[in-house]
Amino acid sequence: MDLSNRDFLKLIDYTPEEIGYLIDLAARLKADKKAGTPHRWGVGKNVALIFEKTSTRTRCSFEVAASDLGMGSTYLDPTGSQIGKKESINDTARVLAGMYDGIEYRGFGQDIVEALAKYAKVPVWNGLTNEFHPTQILADFLTVKEKLGKLAGVKFAYMGDARYNMGNSLMAGCAKMGLHFVGCAPKEYFPDPALTELCRKEAEKNGGSVTLSEDTEAVRGADVVYTDVWVSMGEPESVWKERIEALSPYQVNAALMEKAGEGAIFMHCLPSFHDLNTAIGKEMGDRFGRKEMEVTDEVFESAASVVFDEAENRMHTIKAVMAATLGLVPEGYMD
Secondary structure (H helix, E strand, O other): OOOOOOOEOOHHHOOHHHHHHHHHHHHHHHHHHHHOOOOOOOOOOEEEEEEOOOOOHHHHHHHHHHHHOOOEEEEEOOOOOOEOOOEOHHHHHHHHHOOOOEEEEEOOOHHHHHHHHHHOOOOEEEEEOOOOOHHHHHHHHHHHHHHHOOOOOOEEEEEOOOOOHHHHHHHHHHHHHOOEEEEEOOHHHOOOHHHHHHHHHHHHHHOOEEEEEOOHHHHOOOOEEEEOOOOOOOOOHHHHHHHHHHHHHHOEOHHHHHHOOOOOEEEEOOOOOOOOOOHHHHHHHHHHOOOOOOEOHHHHOOOOEOHHHHHHHHHHHHHHHHHHHOOOOOOOOOO
């Protein structure tokens, strides 16, 4: 499988075989790291990490993965560059491509990372945009394979606001890999109709399906129950009231998990408002009289929860993406 010089912008651009290869490569790299087997294949290379939105998991994953591969990395936060202020995205792409072997972008519109990819002559990786979050889905799917032993045929229920990056990307990933995606949300929180139709066609080709429902009974028999925060990064606090009212019926709690299949796992891309132990969580909890939002602490801390396995797997799957697209994987490594 040769993915050299490929951008990684959204899963819909990749074939099921290519996605499967990246997941398998991540599993092999994870096993090597656990065994203490070095894989410093990128010595002498450097990557630029552009973060217009801050992050814990994505930043740490890219930095540790780059270090494990022997590469240098430069972190550029919103105050650390002239991107979009004194220098256009197009010009920035060409400047960075002259100094770095790969560029990661985490920020706002998908059009920004697409522009970076168009003008940079090196691989560009999407660390998150408003529309897509492909590296997260690779980590999620590696986790599902580890816990359930398969991807194809798995019933995957996503609860809550499905209009943005997580709903879009999980739906696309499930369609590509033959899972049965179920999005449970109010109708006005469904994904974009055009993307939904595209994913349905992909799912039909790959043995999966895409179902959208306003009824939480659709979660019955699910192998995976997934949710995300109700208010995303960068959105105003004013939307909390609207989201809480609309999405409260879709909270992942013990009663909802009982509807899922026996042995179902709970997943969340983090961070999560499952208690009041964060500044925003306490503020919103005090304001709206709630101690939990999208998932209860009971479920989050239960034996069914695999959220911290997911978090670790971000690093292994991001390492796989960088190694593959930079052409670093030695011949015969995956034999």
